[in-house]
Amino acid sequence: MRDVPGRTVPVNGRHVYVEETGEGPLPVVFEAGGGCGRTCWDAVTPLLASRARLVTYDRAGRARSGPAGPLGIDDLAADLVAMTEAVVPGEFVLVAHSMGGLVARRAAELLGPRLRGLLLADVLPETSPVYDTWDRTAAQVDRVMAVTQALSRFRPLARLFSGNVRRLFPADTYRTMLAEDFTPAGVAWTRQEIRAVTAAIPQFRARPPRPPHCPTIVLSVTRAARGRERQHAANREHQRRYADSLPDGRHEDVLSGHLVQAEQPHIVADRTARLIG
Known part of the structure; x- marks a missing residue:
């Protein structure tokens, strides 16, 4: 499996596991999507290692960060802010994917001028119609994931469930993901993160986060799931x-x-480099 030095950082009475690579004048912090942690950025970080100090981490409850009680999006945003205050106390660029974009946008309200740039990779705003029926969608997904959680203790089945990830990520990254994320504990926490999104959407619609006052790039993917x-x-x-x-x-x-x-790491790295510049 991948072997990258890391450390545990205390945040708000719990802990997050942080890895730091690269070097440069302006740090970049990465916020993963739901069900993912620090490893999902493994294809991007080597492309930026000569341009910036790079910070990836596992949210509380995930992988090496250890167990945590149920957390909402606001809790995770507070953790992100606390982690950056400890690890990169000055200005930085923030890159977020999917559910991580909800965390990043709430955190941006608290970061103020420390946030020099924001990249949102396939992040759905709260106005998206997919959230109109999110309660039903999340309930259906949770039922499927409950079965996946039970069956993931059998390693051949876990490899079967994670086949799409295996095809996209480097082999050593995939082995780490298989050991950390595609386990009963990992799937259970992914279910918790989906519940956090479900609770957050009405709050986001009632009180949207204030717009970030920094250059912001929003990436939309063009390949839709069939149907x-x-x-x-x-x-x-x-x-x-x-x-x-x-x-x-x-x-x-x-x-x-x-x-x-994972599919277009060079584009993510290039747009991040523009924000650094």
Whole structure:
């Protein structure tokens, strides 16, 4: 498995596990999507190692960060802020994927001028129509994941469930993901993160996060799951509208599926480098 030095950082009465690589004048912090941790950025970080100090981490409850009680999106945002205060107390660029974008946008309200740039990779804004029926969708997903959680203790089945990840990530990264994320404990925490999103959406719609006052790039992926083309097109339109609403926002389509950091790591790295610059 991959072997990258890391350390445990205390945040708000719990802990997160942090890895730091690269070197440069302006740090970059990465916030993973739901069900993922620090390892999901493994294809991107080597491309930026000569440009910036890079910080990836596991949210509380995930992988090497150890157990935690149920946490909401606001809790995770507070953890992100506390972690950056301990690890990169000055200015930095923030890169977030999927559910991590909800965490990053709440955290941006607290970071103020420390946030020099924000990259949102396939992050759905709260206006997206997919959230109109999110309660039902999340309940269906949870039922499937409950079965996956029970069966993931059998390693051949865990490898079967994670086949899409195996095809996208480097072999050593996949082995680490298999050992940390595709386990009963890992799947259980992914279910908890989905519940956190379900609870957060009404709050986001009632009180959207304040727009980040820094250059912001919003990436939309163009490859839709089969049968979801219309929903996907609507999501991309709302991502574009969100970018247009920002003081300094830019929207861009990327030829990729949802895990854009694995399918198009050079694009994610290039757009991050622009924010660094």
